[in-house]
Amino acid sequence: MDTSATAPAITLDAVTKRFGQVLAVDDVSLAVHPGEVLALLGPNGAGKTTLLDMVLGFTEPTQGSTRTFGNSAKTAASNGMVGAVLQDGGLLDDLTVGETIRMIAACHRWHLPIDEVILRAGVMSFTTRKVKKCSGGQRQRLRFALALLTDPQLLILDEPTAGLDATARNDFWATMHAEARRGRTIVFATHYLREADDYADRVVLMAQGRVIADGSVADMTADMPRQLSAQWVSDIDPYVWADTVGPATQGLHYDATTQRIHLTTAETDWVAAKLLSAGLIRHLTITQPGIEEAFFDLTQDHHAQETAS
Numbered sequence: 001m002d003t004s005a006t007a008p009a010i011t012l013d014a015v016t017k018r019f020g021q022v023l024a025v026d027d028v029s030l031a032v033h034p035g036e037v038l039a040l041l042g043p044n045g046a047g048k049t050t051l052l053d054m055v056l057g058f059t060e061p062t063q064g065s066t067r068t069f070g071n072s073a074k075t076a077a078s079n080g081m082v083g084a085v086l087q088d089g090g091l092l093d094d095l096t097v098g099e100t101i102r103m104i105a106a107c108h109r110w111h112l113p114i115d116e117v118i119l120r121a122g123v124m125s126f127t128t129r130k131v132k133k134c135s136g137g138q139r140q141r142l143r144f145a146l147a148l149l150t151d152p153q154l155l156i157l158d159e160p161t162a163g164l165d166a167t168a169r170n171d172f173w174a175t176m177h178a179e180a181r182r183g184r185t186i187v188f189a190t191h192y193l194r195e196a197d198d199y200a201d202r203v204v205l206m207a208q209g210r211v212i213a214d215g216s217v218a219d220m221t222a223d224m225p226r227q228l229s230a231q232w233v234s235d236i237d238p239y240v241w242a243d244t245v246g247p248a249t250q251g252l253h254y255d256a257t258t259q260r261i262h263l264t265t266a267e268t269d270w271v272a273a274k275l276l277s278a279g280l281i282r283h284l285t286i287t288q289p290g291i292e293e294a295f296f297d298l299t300q301d302h303h304a305q306e307t308a309s
């Protein structure tokens with residue numbers, strides 16, 4: 001039975017990967033649904049590349065299983081269901097961009113028309129350039145063109161914009177966004193947290209081989225303390241006021257130069273209501289933590305738990 005139409009794009013079932021003594025991926029279960037754009041985050045050595053390599057069929061799990069649209073990783077790869085943009089390797093310096101695309105296309109049983117691939121990957125302005133003369137951003141676009149050849153439903157990108165400048169990164173993601181709108185499933189590993197925030201529907205955070213958080217950035221930051229900031233307009237000393245209010249205002253900082261108070265608390269609404277009703281402040285802002293804070297908080301928590309156990 002063909003299950004590819006209904007199956008998750010990726011199913012990882014209790015996947016573990018060991019390299020000798022190193023536990024690179026530790027009992028990870030995950031389902032990625034068709035059309036999702038998922039960012040894989042985590043500190044160096046968290047297991048992101050190893051996980052993606054197993055999805056691509058480059059390496060086998062030590063335990064557990066991976067499926068791609070209901071197929072084994074190898075079957076999915078040989079059927080052209082999955083395309084990969086990897087950070088380095090794989091290009092021949094002396095070929096032109098166009099020659100590279102045509103050569104790799106000839107290795108596939110079926111591929112999209114070359115002109116369409118060139119257009120969609122945004123390489124048309126440099127198809128006659130030799131690979132060795134291409135910039136980092138152009139090489140990544142070429143790798144992307146190669147990944148698109150079989151019109152794969154799943155694209156795996158391992159740090160696709162590492163080392164690119166901000167403009168090249170933005171251009172790359174604009175192209176990727178167009179692919180996501182076509183309903184393609186995209187899984188990418190990155191160290192650029194803003195990329196994850198800007199382009200992914202879902203973020204999976206790994207540390208020491210395990211998934212330690214899985215959801216939207218909004219989910220991850222929902223219960224985190226927020227930062228309250230306001231101009232202090234009263235003669236009362238802000239620190240004296242904070243002492244009388246109780247634990248929610250502990251850690252309040254008053255900047256005498258700007259005359260603003262700053263406070264990080266889980267009870268921003270309650271504290272703001274107290275300050276406003278007593279006429280102590282104006283120009284109040286409450287800032288929600290971003291992905292950087294969530295990443296730092298969650299990885300620190302995980303590290304502390306591991307060290308304690």
Ligand SMILES: Nc1ncnc2c1ncn2[C@@H]1O[C@H](COP(=O)(O)OP(=O)(O)OP(=O)(O)O)[C@@H](O)[C@H]1O
Nearest residue numbers: 019022023024042043044045046047048049050051
């Ligand atoms: N072929 C290998 N042989 C031995 N150990 C390996 C091998 N590949 C990865 N590892 C180890 O497995 C762990 C996870 O590595 P992996 O490259 O998957 O992490 P990562 O999250 O992709 O890191 P980075 O962000 O630095 O690319 C690390 O401790 C790494 O040293």
